[in-house]
Amino acid sequence: MAQQFDVVVIGAGPGGYVAAIRAAQLGLKTAVIEKWRSGDGKPVFGGTCLNVGCIPSKALLDSSHRFHEAAHGLAVHGIGAREVTIDVPAMLKRKRRIVDQLTGGIAGLFKANGVTALAGSGRLLAGRRVEFSAHDGTVETIDAANVILATGSAPIEIPAAPFGGPIVDSAGALEFDAVPRRLGVVGAGVIGLELGSVWARIGAEVVVIEALPDFLLAVDRQVSKDALKILRAQGLDIRLNARVTATEVGEGGVGVTYVEGEEEKRAEFDRLIVAVGRRPVTAGLLAPDCGVNLEERGFVHVNEHCATDMPGVYAIGDIVRGPMLAHKAMEEGVMVAERIAGRKTQLNYDGIPAIIYTHPEIAWVGPGEQQLKAAGQEFKAGVFPFAASGRALAANDAVGIVKLLTDAADDRVLGCHIVGPGAADLVQQVVIAMEFGASAEDIALTVFGHPTLSEAVHEAALAALGHAIHIPNRKPR
Numbered sequence: 395m396a397q398q399f400d401v402v403v404i405g406a407g408p409g410g411y412v413a414a415i416r417a418a419q420l421g422l423k424t425a426v427i428e429k430w431r432s433g434d435g436k437p438v439f440g441g442t443c444l445n446v447g448c449i450p451s452k453a454l455l456d457s458s459h460r461f462h463e464a465a466h467g468l469a470v471h472g473i474g475a476r477e478v479t480i481d482v483p484a485m486l487k488r489k490r491r492i493v494d495q496l497t498g499g500i501a502g503l504f505k506a507n508g509v510t511a512l513a514g515s516g517r518l519l520a521g522r523r524v525e526f527s528a529h530d531g532t533v534e535t536i537d538a539a540n541v542i543l544a545t546g547s548a549p550i551e552i553p554a555a556p557f558g559g560p561i562v563d564s565a566g567a568l569e570f571d572a573v574p575r576r577l578g579v580v581g582a583g584v585i586g587l588e589l590g591s592v593w594a595r596i597g598a599e600v601v602v603i604e605a606l607p608d609f610l611l612a613v614d615r616q617v618s619k620d621a622l623k624i625l626r627a628q629g630l631d632i633r634l635n636a637r638v639t640a641t642e643v644g645e646g647g648v649g650v651t652y653v654e655g656e657e658e659k660r661a662e663f664d665r666l667i668v669a670v671g672r673r674p675v676t677a678g679l680l681a682p683d684c685g686v687n688l689e690e691r692g693f694v695h696v697n698e699h700c701a702t703d704m705p706g707v708y709a710i711g712d713i714v715r716g717p718m719l720a721h722k723a724m725e726e727g728v729m730v731a732e733r734i735a736g737r738k739t740q741l742n743y744d745g746i747p748a749i750i751y752t753h754p755e756i757a758w759v760g761p762g763e764q765q766l767k768a769a770g771q772e773f774k775a776g777v778f779p780f781a782a783s784g785r786a787l788a789a790n791d792a793v794g795i796v797k798l799l800t801d802a803a804d805d806r807v808l809g810c811h812i813v814g815p816g817a818a819d820l821v822q823q824v825v826i827a828m829e830f831g832a833s834a835e836d837i838a839l840t841v842f843g844h845p846t847l848s849e850a851v852h853e854a855a856l857a858a859l860g861h862a863i864h865i866p867n868r869k870p871r
């Protein structure tokens with residue numbers, strides 16, 4: 395007889411593994427199918443995020459930041475450090491150790507929660523049955539009362555720069571065994587800026603080729619302009635309105651032809667990272683009669699609760715609409731597991747923060763000024779520069795701004811966009827405020843420790859109200 399489960403999850407990335415653990419916690423008999431395996435054939439959990447995404451990229455961002463600080467940021471403190479060197483293989487080894495620790499941890503969590511982990515590929519058939527093809531070649535059909543699809547995403551390839559040799563995707567860019575002398579990056583998005591920064595900090599000359607004339611379109615214009623200035627000053631040569639038209643792989647690297655504005659240009663690189671976005675992974679996942687429909691660009695069609703068109707089948711994370719972020723995938727996993735268990739959990743899609751882990755970080759939640767204007771929303775903006783923050787100055791990190799946006803009618807916080815030190819953690823404070831329906835006045839009346847970077851959020855709220863203390867107000871109120 396076919397194995398039977400209350401919940402079968404296909405894919406054990408942040409969406410799938412969190413969904414499986416939460417479902418098991420709620421007493422549901424749960425299995426998770428994952429096809430990723432290590433060189434020695436063992437199943438590997440954690441998906442893109444843990445293996446080739448969030449975690450390894452942050453490990454390299456941290457290592458490269460420390461190198462850069464030691465080489466260039468200590469003299470101002472009166473600290474002398476001679477001969478700062480970087481051992482790239484050691485840096486990669488540390489990254490791999492962290493990845494192994496975390497992916498192994500997921501296997502432990504599955505065991506502790508009673509989740510059945512199945513190593514192989516899953517495919518959804520009609521009637522909520524799941525075909526499981528194990529790595530050893532055996533195929534079985536599993537009966538599932540509920541199915542959660544969580545198969546994630548993969549890098550987009552462009553015809554002008556097909557992957558191979560010196561042309562790599564984000565996973566390849568986490569594995570360079572030496573610092574490229576000249577590194578090209580196609581796409582000034584999250585991956586391009588994070589991985590471009592990693593290699594630039596440890597000595598690569600980095601040119602970033604971005605198709606759009608605007609930098610970081612989702613970010614408030616004032617903040618993105620500031621971020622562009624800061625990153626260019628760090629040496630990232632960011633070319634906007636530039637499109638790669640051809641590449642030529644040769645012995646020493648890759649020649650890239652691109653059109654910047656109207657002008658055709660050529661550049662030679664040792665390596666080229668192509669980071670122009672990701673696409674949902676659904677190929678071969680759905681039997682034609684399984685009842686689940688796809689949208690235009692291959693995303694699985696779901697409602698606001700991640701239910702597909704087939705009752706009892708859900709889809710979460712990078713294969714559905716919304717930002718491709720690990721925390722969004724995880725919270726969708728929790729929402730779906732809880733709804734299967736009969737709870738009425740919802741996800742507030744307006745309160746999902748986004749962070750780019752450059753230094754300084756760029757972080758935001760909610761709309762920026764240009765989106766509010768386009769929506770016809772009356773708003774107030776409060777801006778506070780880190781140049782006026784005692785803590786940022788003490789840390790020699792006083793660049794960037796906090797911009798808080800509030801509803802002109804009732805003072806409710808609508809969004810916050812930050813470039814500056816600690817932006818990732820600062821924006822989280824505003825996310826909490828927004829979850830509680832806070833106004834700028836609520837933040838203004840909250841006591842913030844001194845001297846902290848958080849005071850920049852406090853002052854931005856005061857600025858929105860017209861009475862910031864540590865900067866002049868346009869019209870004090």
Ligand code: FAD
Pocket residue numbers: 404405406407408409410427428429430439440441442443444446447448449451514515516517544545546547564565585675679710711712713718719720721722723
């Ligand atoms: P995935 O993590 O892609 O997992 C899907 C899993 O499903 C995979 O393990 C895959 O092997 C498995 N699978 C696919 N098909 C099948 C099948 N048929 N049968 C069985 N298994 C299958 N997000 C952040 O929030 N913060 C960050 O700092 C961040 N950094 C990133 C850095 C990089 C370089 C990249 C590439 C991404 C980064 N992301 C970050 C994005 C984040 O990794 C994704 O949003 C997240 O991993 C999506 O989770 P998921 O569970 O939907 O899919």
Ligand code: NAD
Pocket residue numbers: 552580581582583584585586588603604605606610636637638669670671672717718719748749750751
């Ligand atoms: P992205 O959408 O962030 O950026 C892609 C960039 O490439 C855009 O600016 C786009 O205009 C540009 N582009 C597209 N086609 C181009 C072309 N032909 N030539 C030049 N430029 C082109 O995508 P990404 O950086 O590949 O990241 C993929 C996903 O992974 C993102 O959705 C992101 O949310 C997620 N991610 C998140 C983090 C994080 O949270 N810190 C880190 C890495 C990745």
